Structures are given as C-alpha cells and as structure tokens.
Amino acid sequence: MGRILFFFWLLMLLTSQFPKTEIPVEIILLFTLVMLPPALAFALWEARARLVADDDGLRWRHFGRWHAARWDEIDDYFFQASERGARTTNCLRFRDGRKLDLSFTLWGDQTEFLELVTQKATQAKSSGWLLRGKEGTITGRHVFSYKSPKRTERFEADEQGVRYFDGHTLHEAAWSEVLALHDPQLIFQRNVLTLDTRDWSASFSSALKDHNLLRAMIRQYAPQISMGRLRTPPRELLIPTERDNGKRTFHYQTRFYRSMLALPLLTGISSLAMGIWLALFSHRYGLEDMDKVCVVLSGFGLLCLAIWIIELRRFKIERIIVDRESVTWIHLLGERRVFFEEIQAIEISRESDTLVTRSGERPIRWRHSLANVAELRDEINQHLSAKNNEDSVA
Numbered sequence: 001m002g003r004i005l006f007f008f009w010l011l012m013l014l015t016s017q018f019p020k021t022e023i024p025v026e027i028i029l030l031f032t033l034v035m036l037p038p039a040l041a042f043a044l045w046e047a048r049a050r051l052v053a054d055d056d057g058l059r060w061r062h063f064g065r066w067h068a069a070r071w072d073e074i075d076d077y078f079f080q081a082s083e084r085g086a087r088t089t090n091c092l093r094f095r096d097g098r099k100l101d102l103s104f105t106l107w108g109d110q111t112e113f114l115e116l117v118t119q120k121a122t123q124a125k126s127s128g129w130l131l132r133g134k135e136g137t138i139t140g141r142h143v144f145s146y147k148s149p150k151r152t153e154r155f156e157a158d159e160q161g162v163r164y165f166d167g168h169t170l171h172e173a174a175w176s177e178v179l180a181l182h183d184p185q186l187i188f189q190r191n192v193l194t195l196d197t198r199d200w201s202a203s204f205s206s207a208l209k210d211h212n213l214l215r216a217m218i219r220q221y222a223p224q225i226s227m228g229r230l231r232t233p234p235r236e237l238l239i240p241t242e243r244d245n246g247k248r249t250f251h252y253q254t255r256f257y258r259s260m261l262a263l264p265l266l267t268g269i270s271s272l273a274m275g276i277w278l279a280l281f282s283h284r285y286g287l288e289d290m291d292k293v294c295v296v297l298s299g300f301g302l303l304c305l306a307i308w309i310i311e312l313r314r315f316k317i318e319r320i321i322v323d324r325e326s327v328t329w330i331h332l333l334g335e336r337r338v339f340f341e342e343i344q345a346i347e348i349s350r351e352s353d354t355l356v357t358r359s360g361e362r363p364i365r366w367r368h369s370l371a372n373v374a375e376l377r378d379e380i381n382q383h384l385s386a387k388n389n390e391d392s393v394a
Contacts, residue, residue, distance in 0.1 A: 051102070053116050058092075060100060069094050071120040079131045079216055090114065090129075112348070112377075114223075131220045144214045146207055155204065157217045162195070164202040173197035178222040181215070241372050247323035250366070250376045252315050257369055261315060264308040272301030320366050322379045327355060329364040336363050340383045353377070 052059040057070040076093045092100040145154040152167040161174040177198040194203045238253040275297030321328040328337045347354040355364040
C-alpha cells in the first residue's frame with residue numbers, strides 16, 4: 001500500500017513537468033501531504049514490525065517498543081473473522097488484558113507460529129485454533145455463492161468437509177482429502193484461488209460472497225495445507241526441485257517468475273522508446289520544454305531495463321542448495337555456505353526468509369517467490385532437529 005501511494009505522489013510530480021498541463025504547486029503539496037505520510041508510515045512499519053517466538057515465550061513490536069509474554073500468560077487464541085468474512089485475523093489474548101492481532105494480509109504466512117502456539121500455550125482456554133465471528137465460534141454449514149446470476153457455482157463447508165457445485169455436478173471432499181490452496185500464478189489472475197483435493201480441483205475469486213470466510217475455514221479445518229501458497233504446483237516448475245545425489249536445489253525458475261520478467265522489460269522498452277521519440281519530436285519542432293520529460297522517461301526506461309537484467313540473472317543463476325551438512329546460497333555476486341551447526345533459526349518475514357546464525361549474522365536470504373519455499377523450510381528444520389538430537393545424545 002505504501003509503495004502504491006508513493007507511486008501516485010511521484011506520478012503527480014512527473015506529470016507537473018509536462019508543458020501546458022502544469023499542476024499548481026498547491027495541488028502537488030496537497031497530494032504530498034495526503035499520500036506521502038501514509039507511504040512513509042507503512043514503510044517504517046514494514047522495517048520495524050517483528051514477531052519472535054522461542055521456548056520461553058513471545059516478543060513482538062509494531063512501531064514502538066518491544067513487548068513480551070510467556071507462553072503460560074496466553075489466556076486464549078483463535079481466528080477472528082470479521083462480519084461477512086471480509087478478513088480474518090489471528091488473535092492472542094493474554095491474562096493481563098493485552099492482545100496481539102496478526103493480520104494474515106500484513107504478516108503473511110504464519111503457519112510455524114500457529115503450530116508453536118498450539119504446542120506451547122497449554123494453559124490457554126483453547127486447545128486449537130478455532131474460527132470465531134461476531135456471534136462466537138463459527139460452526140455448522142456455510143454456503144458461498146456469487147451474486148451474479150451467470151455464476152451458478154457455489155461452495156459449501158462445515159466441520160466434516162467441503163463441497164463444490166460447478167453448475168452441473170456436486171463434488172465432495174473430506175478435509176483430510178484437501179491437498180492445497182494455491183495463490184494465483186499469473187498476474188492477471190491475482191484474485192483467483194485454486195483449491196486442490198484428491199479427486200477434484202476448483203477455483204474461486206474475490207467475487208465469491210464471503211470468500212475470506214471460506215479461506216479461513218480451509219485454514220482451520222485443513223491445517224495440513226496452510227502453507228499451500230508456498231508450495232509450487234508441479235505444473236508451474238520449469239525445472240524440478242527433487243533430491244539428486246544427496247542434495248536438493250531450490251530455484252526461481254517457475255512460470256510465474258518468468259511471466260513477471262516481462263513487466264520491467266516491456267515497461268523499460270516502452271519508456272525508453274517514448275523518451276527517444278519525444279526527444280526527436282521536440283528537437284524537430286523546437287519544443288524545449290519537453291527536454292525534462294524526455295530525460296525522465298529515458299532514465300525511467302533505463303532503470304526498468306537494469307531491474308530486468310538483475311531479475312533475469314536471478315532467474316537463471318540464483319539457487320539455494322541443501323545437502324547433508326550445509327545450506328549454500330549461489331547468488332549474483334558469488335556464493336555463501338553455512339553449516340547446520342552454525343544455524344540458529346529461520347527468520348520469516350512477509351516477502352522473504354533469512355537464516356540466522358548463532359553469532360547473530362544473517363548470511364543467507366531468499367524470497368518467497370523461490371520454488372517450494374515451504375519444502376525448503378522443512379528440509380532445513382529437519383536437519384536442524386537431527387543435529388540437535390545428535391548434540392543432546394552426545
């Protein structure tokens with residue numbers, strides 16, 4: 001959101017440079033006051049917001065100071081669905097009256113944290129994450145349909161399973177048969193989700209009434225797929241990530257990442273071509289006021305092309321390799337290797353993961369656009385658990 005607001009503010013400044021379309025300084029100042037503070041505030045929040053969970057308890061912060069709580073101080077925890085299922089929040093309530101609300105949209109995937117709360121908060125009222133609405137815990141069957149009469153599909157969900165009517169046939173699946181809930185893989189499908197079960201698949205968009213409540217029910221009743229958005233469907237992989245000779249390689253070569261490469265390339269070519277054309281046009285007709293616009297467009301085009309080159313090299317070169325002894329990061333500037341006995345934990349943020357060593361260093365980082373991020377986490381955590389068991393036996 002902050003980036004979008006900053007973009008519109010920057011667009012206002014650039015637009016003001018066009019001849020015959022100059023925007024008054026007062027208007028630019030007004031847009032600056034309206035758009036820039038929220039953009040900077042959101043950027044500051046992203047830089048500072050942290051959530052740390054260990055054997056002793058929790059530590060978290062938003063804009064301000066750190067807060068802490070022991071596991072035995074948690075009084076209750078649950079999924080909170082707003083009225084009409086507009087959004088869901090993971091809520092923790094403490095015995096001293098404090099609360100911690102973690103928006104799935106802002107904080108991203110929290111699967112490991114949710115599992116840790118279930119394991120550690122043994123003195124809480126809840127024994128598992130339940131879905132609660134305005135009237136209390138949400139139970140029973142819920143029907144989800146589209147408002148448009150042309151869309152006859154519908155979903156039904158309750159404690160036993162999920163059903164999907166495609167307009168002709170009713171498909172059913174128990175929650176144990178649900179395999180994954182995939183986020184969109186193409187940019188023009190950004191509002192479409194795909195639910196995969198053992199026998200059938202179905203897609204739904206944000207136009208589905210109360211679609212976020214359906215997502216929350218899937219997260220509650222099928223926890224085995226709560227990280228499905230970080231598991232890349234096999235059809236999206238350009239090269240496999242299977243184990244080979246005792247090691248496994250994770251990469252960025254997916255259809256989604258390849259399609260995203262077109263955005264900076266086309267934007268750069270278009271901006272550069274427009275800048276060159278305007279330069280020739282202004283030189284021919286003596287329009288000196290267009291010089292600034294030509295420079296801005298050409299510079300922006302070159303910047304986009306530079307970003308495209310960097311992302312293309314990441315697409316082709318960057319790898320995370322996990323073997324029996326270590327994790328190796330092959331990146332644009334070289335190679336880094338960290339042995340498992342040096343690793344303290346995996347730090348998970350909204351857009352990337354970072355390996356944290358026992359000395360506090362963060363030598364390896366990967367984006368969530370890496371193929372099968374969830375399986376990479378599993379691989380590393382399995383090695384760390386095995387290493388800890390060996391150390392405890394010794």
